[in-house]
Amino acid sequence: MATDATLHGTGEFGLIDRITRGLAHDPRVLVGPGDDCAVLAVAGSSVLVTCDVLVEGRHFRRDWSSAIDIGRRAAAASLADIASMGGTTTGLVVGFGAPADTPAAWAVECTAGIVEEASSVGASLVGGDVVESPVITISVTGLGEALGQAPVLRSGARVGDVIAVSGRLGWAAAGLALLSRGFRSPRALVDAHRFPVPPYASGPWAAAAGATSMIDVSDGLIADAAHIARASDVVMSIDTTGWEVPEELQSAASAFHVDPREWMLTGGEDHALLATFPAGVTLGGGFRTIGTVLERAEGDDTHRSGVVVDGVERSGDEGYRHFSQG
Amino acid sequence: MATDATLHGTGEFGLIDRITRGLAHDPRVLVGPGDDCAVLAVAGSSVLVTCDVLVEGRHFRRDWSSAIDIGRRAAAASLADIASMGGTTTGLVVGFGAPADTPAAWAVECTAGIVEEASSVGASLVGGDVVESPVITISVTGLGEALGQAPVLRSGARVGDVIAVSGRLGWAAAGLALLSRGFRSPRALVDAHRFPVPPYASGPWAAAAGATSMIDVSDGLIADAAHIARASDVVMSIDTTGWEVPEELQSAASAFHVDPREWMLTGGEDHALLATFPAGVTLGGGFRTIGTVLERAEGDDTHRSGVVVDGVERSGDEGYRHFSQG
Numbered sequence: 031m032a033t034d035a036t037l038h039g040t041g042e043f044g045l046i047d048r049i050t051r052g053l054a055h056d057p058r059v060l061v062g063p064g065d066d067c068a069v070l071a072v073a074g075s076s077v078l079v080t081c082d083v084l085v086e087g088r089h090f091r092r093d094w095s096s097a098i099d100i101g102r103r104a105a106a107a108s109l110a111d112i113a114s115m116g117g118t119t120t121g122l123v124v125g126f127g128a129p130a131d132t133p134a135a136w137a138v139e140c141t142a143g144i145v146e147e148a149s150s151v152g153a154s155l156v157g158g159d160v161v162e163s164p165v166i167t168i169s170v171t172g173l174g175e176a177l178g179q180a181p182v183l184r185s186g187a188r189v190g191d192v193i194a195v196s197g198r199l200g201w202a203a204a205g206l207a208l209l210s211r212g213f214r215s216p217r218a219l220v221d222a223h224r225f226p227v228p229p230y231a232s233g234p235w236a237a238a239a240g241a242t243s244m245i246d247v248s249d250g251l252i253a254d255a256a257h258i259a260r261a262s263d264v265v266m267s268i269d270t271t272g273w274e275v276p277e278e279l280q281s282a283a284s285a286f287h288v289d290p291r292e293w294m295l296t297g298g299e300d301h302a303l304l305a306t307f308p309a310g311v312t313l314g315g316g317f318r319t320i321g322t323v324l325e326r327a328e329g330d331d332t333h334r335s336g337v338v339v340d341g342v343e344r345s346g347d348e349g350y351r352h353f354s355q356g
Numbered sequence: 357m358a359t360d361a362t363l364h365g366t367g368e369f370g371l372i373d374r375i376t377r378g379l380a381h382d383p384r385v386l387v388g389p390g391d392d393c394a395v396l397a398v399a400g401s402s403v404l405v406t407c408d409v410l411v412e413g414r415h416f417r418r419d420w421s422s423a424i425d426i427g428r429r430a431a432a433a434s435l436a437d438i439a440s441m442g443g444t445t446t447g448l449v450v451g452f453g454a455p456a457d458t459p460a461a462w463a464v465e466c467t468a469g470i471v472e473e474a475s476s477v478g479a480s481l482v483g484g485d486v487v488e489s490p491v492i493t494i495s496v497t498g499l500g501e502a503l504g505q506a507p508v509l510r511s512g513a514r515v516g517d518v519i520a521v522s523g524r525l526g527w528a529a530a531g532l533a534l535l536s537r538g539f540r541s542p543r544a545l546v547d548a549h550r551f552p553v554p555p556y557a558s559g560p561w562a563a564a565a566g567a568t569s570m571i572d573v574s575d576g577l578i579a580d581a582a583h584i585a586r587a588s589d590v591v592m593s594i595d596t597t598g599w600e601v602p603e604e605l606q607s608a609a610s611a612f613h614v615d616p617r618e619w620m621l622t623g624g625e626d627h628a629l630l631a632t633f634p635a636g637v638t639l640g641g642g643f644r645t646i647g648t649v650l651e652r653a654e655g656d657d658t659h660r661s662g663v664v665v666d667g668v669e670r671s672g673d674e675g676y677r678h679f680s681q682g
Contacts, residue, residue, distance in 0.1 A: 034460070035459055035460055036456060036458060037456050037458045038457060042486045045463055045464070049464060049467045052468065053471065053481060054475070054480070058447070058480070059447065059482050062483070068449065068482035070499060072403055072446040073446075074400070075400050075401040075403075077398055079483060080449075081450070081483060081484050081497065082451070082485050083485045083487045085488070087490070120396060120397075121384070121405070124407070125407045125408070125409040125497070127493060130362060130364035131362050133362060133363075134360070134362060134365065134374065137363060137371055137375075141375045142378065154380070154384070154385050155375075155379060157388070157389045157393070157406065159408050159409045160363075160371055160372060161368075162363070162411070165490050167409075167493050169451035169497075171449050171451070171497040173396060
């Protein structure tokens with residue numbers, strides 16, 4: 031039975047909340063837990079640092095994805111976190127756990143995938159740890175820097191800002207839906223589940239253009255917009271009426287009799303970048319406008335998601351959930 | 357069957373060797389894989405970074421250790437790695453995986469242990485990731501700095517240097533031997549297995565005193581001395597004749613009819629610091645002399661361990677082994 035006394039009951043965010051509540055204030059922790067990255071004053075500089083853990087069976091399947099693809103995806107999660115602060119990753123550190131009978135070639139190829147993805151932003155694999163574990167576990171920590179810009183947090187969105195997104199929405203969700211039903215094509219969607227193609231360069235572009243808030247879409251557009259809404263105490267109003275639905279998504283959605291916009295609104299793992307900009311900014315860097323930041327009315331129930339889609343409030347719980355299986 | 361084609365066959369170091377062989381040279385990676393920490397030039401500074409992964413059943417048992425002790429031990433591994441470069445840890449990032457039915461209180465207490473151990477050196481928990489996993493996995497990444505000193509590597513030992521150690525040897529091994537046979541006392545030894553008490557301050561002391569090489573003893577004194585021997589191309593000659601065997605170790609060893617010096621030579625997980633210093637340095641910082649660095653003779657078989665104890669060569673494989681269970 032799942033109760034609040036287990037991780038299933040508290041969930042990822044409940045646990046993180048309980049953990050972070052007790053942390054002492056350290057002036058060197060410029061940004062603590064709760065954003066895409068922490069920002070740490072170390073050796074006289076501000077270092078962006080983030081950690082993402084992938085577990086076999088939970089986040090990937092070896093029969094669906096190659097070792098290289100799984101490595102790329104593991105790295106992408108951290109690289110996208112750093113991009114979503116407006117930063118660029120310098121190095122990755124990997125904690126790798128695997129059963130003793132894991133093919134060594136699999137581990138080597140997985141690492142090659144991590145190195146390949148990292149090198150796409152000029153980052154290096156700098157170290158790590160290798161241990162025996164009953165399940166393949168890949169823990170990637172990214173270290174980066176904001177290159178002279180202040181890191182873009184989740185908490186800076188202001189009423190009147192435009193909401194914009196760069197990168198794919200819903201592709202990984204469509205790919206997962208296909209794989210779950212035994213399909214191995216269309217290739218573009220299946221590959222989108224296997225490894226994301228985050229718009230890394232859009233992050234520093236947004237920071238330079240004055241983005242007021244930013245997050246990487248790993249839990250789903252609505253869920254991650256809700257994170258900005260909560261941190262910034264605003265309402266994120268998203269308008270899908272002008273959306274162009276990519277042909278690939280449209281076809282797959284038709285076959286499954288679903289609305290492709292739902293994949294785009296709730297599908298995570300594509301690692302698009304969601305940002306807010308002051309009204310009037312000329313968008314570039316791959317960003318397209320998807321909405322407007324509205325005021326959160328006085329007396330709003332604090333449990334409201336803060337996300338409105340086409341005028342209707344949507345719950346932030348519709349994206350990816352951790353500890354959802356008891 | 358274990359073959360070279362599996363991780364059991366290659367082992368931890370074989371895998372790391374295969375992985376690191378293919379890494380491109382990046383001038384920002386000041387020290388790459390193969391030492392206790394990597395050193396990364398990020399945001400204009402040199403950052404020490406290290407990662408250690410603990411897996412339930414492999415590195416700890418919940419019936420032997422409290423959540424707080426396991427958290428302390430997880431943190432200690434990274435804090436000791438940074439100390440062994442002569443550095444001090446600034447922040448920790450934790451990737452935490454656990455089954456959904458794990459008591460939330462266990463996770464919170466484990467984190468409290470991490471925070472407690474970190475705070476003993478003035479470091480903070482700055483962020484992390486929480487995921488569902490079939491096995492409790494704690495991946496700790498430490499970030500630190502060498503405070504104006506050059507990081508002390510494994511590769512700097514020179515012929516004629518004195519070999520010295522600070523901190524406990526063999527205590528965790530004795531504690532594990534007791535627990536494995538159903539004993540829960542003596543408390544001091546059992547606790548030594550549950551969480552180490554590394555001599556963190558000895559690391560920066562050694563760096564300031566001109567240590568030529570240093571490593572933290574996590575695999576065992578002989579195994580870790582062999583790492584210095586190999587990296588520095590020297591022979592580490594250890595002399596146990598003058599050793600004072602602590603009363604606690606002596607008693608437990610007598611009960612088990614073993615030589616306590618073997619625990620001290622091969623037991624890991626105490627996270628003592630093993631260093632070499634130029635001859636003539638006045639030792640402090642908790643260090644005691646245990647040997648001398650000798651020349652590695654021309655034509656030495658490259659597979660020789662490079663470690664001599666009381667005049668007899670000892671294999672570096674006698675310490676803790678990863679992937680040893682097929």
